[in-house]
Amino acid sequence: MSAQAQTALPSYTLNCRMNQEAAALERLCQVVRVRGFQISRMSMESADDYLDIALTLSGSRPIAMLRSQLEKLHTVVDVGLQEQAASARAVSA
Amino acid sequence: MNGAQHILEAFHRHNIHTVFGYPGGCIMPLYDALVDDVGVEHVLCRHEQACALAADGYARASGEIGVCIATSGPGATNLITGVANAYMDSIPMLVITGQVPSGLIGTDAFQETDILGMTLGIVKHSYLVDDAEALPAIMEEAINLAQSGRPGPVWIDIPKDIQLTEIEAPAAATCAQPDPLCPEISDALAMLYSAKRPLLYSGGGVSLGRAEDSFREFANTSALPDVVTLKGIGNPGKNNPHSLGMLGMHGSRAANKAVDECDLLLVIGARLDDRATGKLDGFAPNARMIHIDADAAEINKLRPADLALRGDLNRILPAFTEALKEKPLAIAHWQKQCRTWHTTSGFQAADNEEALAPITGPAFIRQLSRITPDDTVIACDVGQHQMWVAQHYEFDHPRHHLTSGGLGTMGFGLPAAIGAQFANRRGTVINVTGDGSFMMNAQELATIRRYNLPLKLIILDNQCLGMVRQQQELFYNNRESHINLDDNPDFVAMARAFDIPALHIERTDQIRRGIETILAYDGPMLLHVAISREENVWPIVKPGASNREMIDENRRTSTSKEHVA
Numbered sequence: 001m002s003a004q005a006q007t008a009l010p011s012y013t014l015n016c017r018m019n020q021e022a023a024a025l026e027r028l029c030q031v032v033r034v035r036g037f038q039i040s041r042m043s044m045e046s047a048d049d050y051l052d053i054a055l056t057l058s059g060s061r062p063i064a065m066l067r068s069q070l071e072k073l074h075t076v077v078d079v080g081l082q083e084q085a086a087s088a089r090a091v092s093a
Numbered sequence: 094m095n096g097a098q099h100i101l102e103a104f105h106r107h108n109i110h111t112v113f114g115y116p117g118g119c120i121m122p123l124y125d126a127l128v129d130d131v132g133v134e135h136v137l138c139r140h141e142q143a144c145a146l147a148a149d150g151y152a153r154a155s156g157e158i159g160v161c162i163a164t165s166g167p168g169a170t171n172l173i174t175g176v177a178n179a180y181m182d183s184i185p186m187l188v189i190t191g192q193v194p195s196g197l198i199g200t201d202a203f204q205e206t207d208i209l210g211m212t213l214g215i216v217k218h219s220y221l222v223d224d225a226e227a228l229p230a231i232m233e234e235a236i237n238l239a240q241s242g243r244p245g246p247v248w249i250d251i252p253k254d255i256q257l258t259e260i261e262a263p264a265a266a267t268c269a270q271p272d273p274l275c276p277e278i279s280d281a282l283a284m285l286y287s288a289k290r291p292l293l294y295s296g297g298g299v300s301l302g303r304a305e306d307s308f309r310e311f312a313n314t315s316a317l318p319d320v321v322t323l324k325g326i327g328n329p330g331k332n333n334p335h336s337l338g339m340l341g342m343h344g345s346r347a348a349n350k351a352v353d354e355c356d357l358l359l360v361i362g363a364r365l366d367d368r369a370t371g372k373l374d375g376f377a378p379n380a381r382m383i384h385i386d387a388d389a390a391e392i393n394k395l396r397p398a399d400l401a402l403r404g405d406l407n408r409i410l411p412a413f414t415e416a417l418k419e420k421p422l423a424i425a426h427w428q429k430q431c432r433t434w435h436t437t438s439g440f441q442a443a444d445n446e447e448a449l450a451p452i453t454g455p456a457f458i459r460q461l462s463r464i465t466p467d468d469t470v471i472a473c474d475v476g477q478h479q480m481w482v483a484q485h486y487e488f489d490h491p492r493h494h495l496t497s498g499g500l501g502t503m504g505f506g507l508p509a510a511i512g513a514q515f516a517n518r519r520g521t522v523i524n525v526t527g528d529g530s531f532m533m534n535a536q537e538l539a540t541i542r543r544y545n546l547p548l549k550l551i552i553l554d555n556q557c558l559g560m561v562r563q564q565q566e567l568f569y570n571n572r573e574s575h576i577n578l579d580d581n582p583d584f585v586a587m588a589r590a591f592d593i594p595a596l597h598i599e600r601t602d603q604i605r606r607g608i609e610t611i612l613a614y615d616g617p618m619l620l621h622v623a624i625s626r627e628e629n630v631w632p633i634v635k636p637g638a639s640n641r642e643m644i645d646e647n648r649r650t651s652t653s654k655e656h657v658a
Contacts, residue, residue: 022221023209030213068390074218074238 009058011040013082014067016053019075024051028076031069036061050077096228097126097256100189103232104133109160109187111136111151111515113144117164118204120191122256136515136544139536141168143508145175146534149184150509153495154470155516156303158185158240165191166204169250170211174502176246177215181499182324183301185244187236188216194254195223209250217245225258243388244301278412281383281400285315285413286420288357290427292380293317294340296369297324297498298362300491302387304406308361311410314417317359317424318431320348322369324498325362327488331467335428337435341369342634343480346438349640351431358382362406365395366499375639385409440484448602452624454478454553458485458525460604461551465612469493469521470513474506474530477559480630482525504533507550511537514546521549521612528554528581538591541617549611550593550619552584555626563629564636567644588619595619 018024025044032039037059044053059066063081070079094102100123104112113136116124127135138144141163148159159179163172169190179186193202209221218238220231231249239247285291293315299308305328312319312329319329320340329336340348352358358380363369370376373395384391384398385406392401402409458481471486472495473479479496488494495513497505510524531552541548558576565573588595595618598607611618632643 022223023213023219026210027213034214062393065390065394068392068394072388072390 009060011058012063014055015080015082017077018051020049020051021075024075027073035066035069037066096225096258096260097122099229099260101126101130107236112160112162113138113147114162115141115144117168119165119193119253139539141171142175143534143537145172146505146508147512148186149179150495150512151516152184154492154513158187160187162189165193166206169208178497178500178502179246180215183244185240186246187239188246188248190250192250192252195252212248216248219248221250222255225255225260282416290355291317291357292351292355293319293359295325295328295361296322296363299328302406307407307410311414314414318351322363323483326483326494327491331487331489338440339483343630345440347434350434352377353641355380360384364391371634371640372638375641450601452601452622454481454624454628455485457604458482461608462486464608466521472506472510472513472524474526475501475503476527477630478525478527478553503530507534507537510548511540514548523549525551528552528578529558542591547616552621553624555624557626568635584621593617593619597621599623
């Protein structure tokens with residue numbers, strides 16, 4: 001396999017609060033994937049009627065676009081952008 | 094009252110009187126409840142995909158929610174294309190499917206599929222009902238959600254046992270609609286007044302927001318030159334002198350030139366789809382952009398807006414209109430320039446004066462446009478005929494043009510026309526289709542016959558997949574691959590087999606009489622129109638290229654710069 005150039009993508013942490021509903025996590029992950037981001041870390045806590053999810057993800061598209069798409073999900077109560085690292089993911093052969 | 098009866102009770106509460114469906118094992122309790130319900134007309138289509146597409150057509154034509162029903166497993170999976178179609182075009186739709194009994198979910202039971210999981214990406218929202226007491230509230234929420242904000246399909250998957258369970262919960266109260274944002278428009282007006290070459294760009298969001306009248310008044314008052322997307326056709330009306338028609342891949346040179354030259358783009362209810370914009374880097378390169386939309390996620394999605402207003406068009410546009418009545422725009426030179434472009438570079442198709450000449454698609458559609466009443470609903474399929482309709486039929490209202498814009502679903506037109514005819518039983522509804530598309534839902538001829546729908550079917554038959562053939566010719570060195578349909582059935586005989594009379598024409602002098610014959614017939618009728626296999630849709634932009642790089646009939650690529658005065 002030929003060597004690939006190092007690719008560094010911006011990394012973000014999103015905190016999502018979702019209603020406890022069928023397929024809530026699947027919906028979240030599907031939107032992240034379809035909109036061109038990759039999840040590198042994920043944690044979830046169940047609290048009362050909610051799911052609190054922290055996602056560390058990377059992607060080349062604007063994070064505001066992903067955030068607005070997640071906010072469209074009926075099950076999503078709130079999406080917060082926690083921090084932005086300079087770069088996170090490096091892909092090499 | 095059991096779960097199935099609660100579903101029907103919700104229909105009544107929301108004035109849902111027509112639903113499209115197909116019964117089966119796990120939805121039988123609902124069908125049993127329908128036996129005793131005289132307030133809901135159930136339309137039995139012959140394939141679940143057609144149920145969803147008919148519900149879609151009903152919603153597009155009426156502005157009301159469309160409802161489709163199917164059983165679990167294959168019934169549900171057959172709905173998927175129709176639901177994806179509704180999702181892509183933001184059509185309000187309620188989808189109800191039966192599911193295997195709760196205790197069998199996850200056991201690979203007969204006709205069990207995880208339809209909730211399969212369809213997450215094509216619904217606005219979805220539910221798997223796991224508690225019978227929650228069903229009334231879910232019905233209420235789903236019906237409201239499908240129609241509020243940016244509309245879309247909402248799917249409720251209901252296990253058979255839940256449909257049979259007696260429910261104590263009262264019917265849910267009607268939800269309040271969310272209050273739209275009230276945007277500040279003074280900044281937008283300042284941009285509009287300072288622009289020298291402002292252009293109005295509207296899409297399907299105008300009719301989805303039921304803002305046809307507000308838009309029309311704004312367009313007339315502002316006298317802005319305007320272009321429309323495929324789904325925005327009809328927004329400005331057929332007599333607007335400033336309208337340049339459709340932009341994009343098969344848009345007019347005039348429309349694409351105006352976009353290229355404008356210095357302000359006022360985008361209303363459009364999502365800047367790639368078929369409309371072409372290569373984004375070259376789209377409206379000199380323009381600032383104001384984006385008005387009901388969906389916040391469309392703002393800045395593909396191109397950053399210099400100013401964005403999110404909310405109800407019926408609140409926003411009248412504010413613009415009132416301001417412009419007080420102080421009109423001073424853009425006479427730009428208006429004149431656009432009118433000149435429209436005259437010299439608009440959609441043109443000369444009528445063939447030679448009586449025995451073969452029929453061309455554009456000439457046929459132009460005749461159709463002249464002969465049919467203004468309130469005719471045209472439901473297209475997908476392909477060359479779809480673009481000829483978009484280019485050459487003059488629509489006076491966006492709800493008169495039903496087309497699969499986002500998903501591009503071959504087979505859409507016939508069931509969508511059925512839905513539109515149920516939305517307007519006495520109106521003139523015509524399905525304009527191609528020979529490829531027609532065969533994808535041809536079984537629905539039986540539905541037309543069963544309900545004796547007076548809709549008219551026009552097949553433009555070039556014995557091939559014309560749009561694919563055209564792109565293979567232009568962009569794949571004319572290497573034709575699997576587009577040949579010269580073994581089509583005899584469509585006239587096929588219609589007659591369903592007890593639908595049919596007529597065949599092939600010469601220019603037969604066009605008028607053919608159209609007038611099917612329009613005059615009191616019942617369904619099919620017109621089979623033979624056209625040339627080699628005919629193309631012009632102009633065309635190569636997929637992925639800039640709209641400046643339009644290719645015309647002489648295979649000449651030219652940029653709009655050549656035509657700028």
